[in-house]
Amino acid sequence: MDSSTFDPGSYSTLKLDLDEGILTLTVDRPEALNALSQQVVSELWKAFTAIQDSCTHDAGWPVRGVIVTGGGGKAFVAGADIREMASMGPDSAAEYARSMQGVTLLIEKLPVPVIAAVDGFALGGGCELALACDFIYASEAAQFGQPEVNLGLVPGFGGSVRLPQRVGLGPARELIYTARRIDAAEALRLGLANRVLPSRDELLAAARETLQEIAGKAPAAVGLAKQSIAGATGRPTNQGLEAEAEAFREAFTTDDMREGTAAFLEKRKAAFTGK
Template sequence: MRPSSRGSTDDSFIVGIAEVLMCRQKARNALGHVFVTQMRSLVSSLHNDSSVRVVIFRSQVPGTFCAGADLKERAEMNHSESDLFVHGLRSLMTEIASLPMPTVAAVDGFALGGGLELALACDLRTAASSAQMGLIETTRGLLPGAGGSQRLPRAVGLAKAKELIFTGKVLDGQRAVDIGLVNRATEQNQDGDAAYKEALSLAREILPQAPIAVRMAKEAMNRGMEVDVTSGMAIERMCYARVIPTRDRVEGMAAFLQKRPPCYTGE
């Protein structure tokens, strides 16, 4: 697992896009101790990196985004160890969700259990039509424990989330986009990275926008979703106030008046 800012289409560096590449080949990116520790370190390094405007989470394991919990490791844990590990996993997903810049999960294969919870912790999701996604924990005698029981209802609505979790149903990419679980679905290509290509396209649409404004918009929406609308309006006002003194706001107004594209610097 490693961060990168390389686009696979032409091997050129795309300034502003960071990629978290998951490549635990034999275990299909299962969420084991080492894998989670590495992911936590990468996410922590991204929190204060103002040069990063979008983060893409993707897999380098063909046919798999993330297979979920490492059941072989979990089988060797006692009750206390299992509880602590899941708590740490839940904390990791919260750290991903709280990254200040937009995040995109590129689901090019299986995203099951904790794998889907990882995707749900991201702001946006793209998927290959052939991808398979589901919170299957009830089929293993468990329930989603890394945020899925909270984030799935917020993504697709309470009744649909209950149906999916109660039944452990697995959806393909097209059905996932139909219910709002993913933003965009696309036919898989010969290289097996169609969702990544779509995620890269989405990231490129975000890149030209004022980065501070985008970050504040994310904060306003995320925090506003947790409170009543009146409190949400107060949060919006606070976030808006933080954008007013920026150079980017001045640049945006100047570009509009001069009928030219703006050039934002994140200041």
């Protein structure tokens, strides 16, 4: 893996800060409320591909968790880039949608946890980016919504798939059909957000604390747990159980499983290596 891929100088629309295994990825287009231009999408693909490549024992697991947030103070990500979309035809629009869908699939497949730290607007594509993350933590200033029908559009980056998975079919339909915005308290009530914090600083601190807690666990086991949940989501029970059994079997191939069980029996702290 090329270490320059985590160098902030490698990106023009993102800021990356890797500190003690926690990578904070900030979408940084405050002049456009961090809208997901095609360049942002391309750089998100590059960053998450680099994270994926780092999640091996050979690479030393330099990244144990990711915080995704927005810069500028007003928005997490306000949505897709409307200026760019206004000139797109059907084929180029489909390509744009599929490229961002690819980013969201990368996030879901990462073997490390990803927390969306939402402060300000998470609308349209911004809400869809957050939905692809494992957890959503929100500040009291956060606002969520899928306002695409206001523009004669529909969600294109996964909202029609992941929003029902998070909040249920009925609430998701209502949010998408009405284009209604909801605040952080309502997002928490619906199960869209995991936690609500008073301020941006407390939001980022809480996300970091959770990821540091997870970083102390066996890396491969965390990745397999994420894989198991993804493999079971939306599938019949028997297929979900098969995905879980396969992840359980794979855990028994790791050194960390032997270390974890030995440490438990010997009443000591486990020393996980990621093998």
